[in-house]
Amino acid sequence: MLEPTLTQSAKQADCSKSLPQETEYTDEQEPVETVLRMPTQDELPCDEGVPMESQRHRLQIQLLIDSLQPWLAQQGSGYVGGNMFLYFSRQLFENPNFKGPNFFVVLGVSQVERKSWIVWNEDASPDIVIELLSESTAAIDKGEKKTIYQDQLKVLEYYWFDPFNPEDFVGWKPNEKWVYQKKAFDAQNRLISGQLGLALVRWEGVFNGVKAIWLRWETLEGELLPTPYEYERQRAERLAAKLRALGINPDELE
Numbered sequence: 001m002l003e004p005t006l007t008q009s010a011k012q013a014d015c016s017k018s019l020p021q022e023t024e025y026t027d028e029q030e031p032v033e034t035v036l037r038m039p040t041q042d043e044l045p046c047d048e049g050v051p052m053e054s055q056r057h058r059l060q061i062q063l064l065i066d067s068l069q070p071w072l073a074q075q076g077s078g079y080v081g082g083n084m085f086l087y088f089s090r091q092l093f094e095n096p097n098f099k100g101p102n103f104f105v106v107l108g109v110s111q112v113e114r115k116s117w118i119v120w121n122e123d124a125s126p127d128i129v130i131e132l133l134s135e136s137t138a139a140i141d142k143g144e145k146k147t148i149y150q151d152q153l154k155v156l157e158y159y160w161f162d163p164f165n166p167e168d169f170v171g172w173k174p175n176e177k178w179v180y181q182k183k184a185f186d187a188q189n190r191l192i193s194g195q196l197g198l199a200l201v202r203w204e205g206v207f208n209g210v211k212a213i214w215l216r217w218e219t220l221e222g223e224l225l226p227t228p229y230e231y232e233r234q235r236a237e238r239l240a241a242k243l244r245a246l247g248i249n250p251d252e253l254e
Contacts, residue, residue: 053134056163067225079106085116103130125153127195133162150180166213
């Protein structure tokens, strides 16, 4: 799906700063600026203000993040991000031509807030990446990005999903030679994440007022990971059922 470029990011004052540099002088040359070190997240562009391609894409990212974050919090570690910059090489910010993933998970790291994911600062690359296809990005997601995730970032699980064509749902994992092979669907037509011990399932339902077929996380036993809103609603329904069992009408309680 449509995402911002780093070139345009440099125009944003809040998230764009100059790369760390120093001026060198010689007897025979004019001053020359050189990059001394790799920049931190505070020195790199992190926001464009460019709208995403569609409401469906935005909601799909939100659904994946909102349902997985509480589950990761229970595990005690792991970071989930969506539509944020992912920096992994000097060439990326010197010649910006790579757009960050729509959704990614990094296991075994702290859950503190980040502006961007900086591989050299974190010493960790994403373990799981999901790209949401669109007419403008499908060829890149299936070609160039797949190659980057396989060869450079060494992503252990890569998935793509088209929110408007749910049949276009594919998962990849590396073989022993680190070449991506397609993941097989299980008997319930799900793709299993071996890294998380969860399943990705196509679920038909309503999310934030939009009825569609959504990509969702669920346990291997088939229970959907709820969003915080769904969790509170389910908790309220269980409480109401207990009150009714005691002969109390919850609708009459203030």
